[in-house]
Ligand SMILES: Nc1ncnc2c1ncn2[C@@H]1O[C@H](COP(=O)(O)OP(=O)(O)O)[C@@H](O)[C@H]1O
């Protein structure tokens with residue numbers, strides 16, 4: 001059962017200045033994530049998902065609104081959180097091997113050398129990268145580089161893991177394997193995860209709760225509790241009548257939002 005509120009956004013708003021005009025990427029975002037919960041946020045492309053996630057961990061300063069971790073307002077990136085970027089290529093150190101990229105996040109933890117190595121190796125194994133420890137990022141495919149970034153997030157074992165479209169660049173088979181790997185890690189380490197995706201099926205498959213965003217400037221259009229048994233299964237869960245109903249409902253919402261954007265010319 002999910003515990004108390006761990007992460008909370010209150011009236012979050014972020015605008016960008018472009019030339020003379022001000023563009024609101026997200027506006028009026030209010031929601032919370034409970035300890036131990038897996039929450040997915042789904043919304044149309046360009047609606048402000050990345051902006052919102054960066055504001056959640058204060059990598060971007062919100063223009064207005066507040067973020068709370070354990071009910072304490074944050075004003076800088078908190079040590080309890082790690083964000084796995086959508087743009088993996090910019091998040092890895094090209095001069096460090098795969099193993100050393102993962103070890104980097106463990107440097108400040110009080111652990112022995114052996115413990116660090118064990119954690120890093122098991123995180124790499126969880127994303128099917130055993131055997132690639134001594135490769136450099138540029139020797140790997142895009143999808144593999146993204147898996148290194150995921151392994152690094154897992155190894156750090158933060159209180160809250162934020163993920164921005166983490167499986168967008170991998171092939172379909174690896175993608176479903178990684179979804180299952182993340183679910184396993186989440187339940188094994190009692191993680192709290194907030195994951196952003198444009199993929200409706202992925203959101204339903206992973207989440208306890210799905211938040212549907214409106215078109216830009218994004219707001220939470222609807223919150224949907226996902227009532228599907230765990231452990232989930234790529235075949236049976238996705239064939240479940242309720243899964244199909246959720247998909248139908250969310251698809252319809254997102255389509256409406258997309259059409260609103262087209263009509264408004266944004
Ligand atoms: N640094 C920036 N400067 C100006 N506009 C930006 C910047 N980053 C994003 N935007 C704009 O904000 C909107 C939301 O972007 P983003 O948060 O990346 O959406 P998503 O992740 O949902 O695709 C887009 O219209 C995008 O062009």
Ligand SMILES: [Mg+2]
Nearest residue numbers: 049050051086
């Ligand atoms: Mg994005």
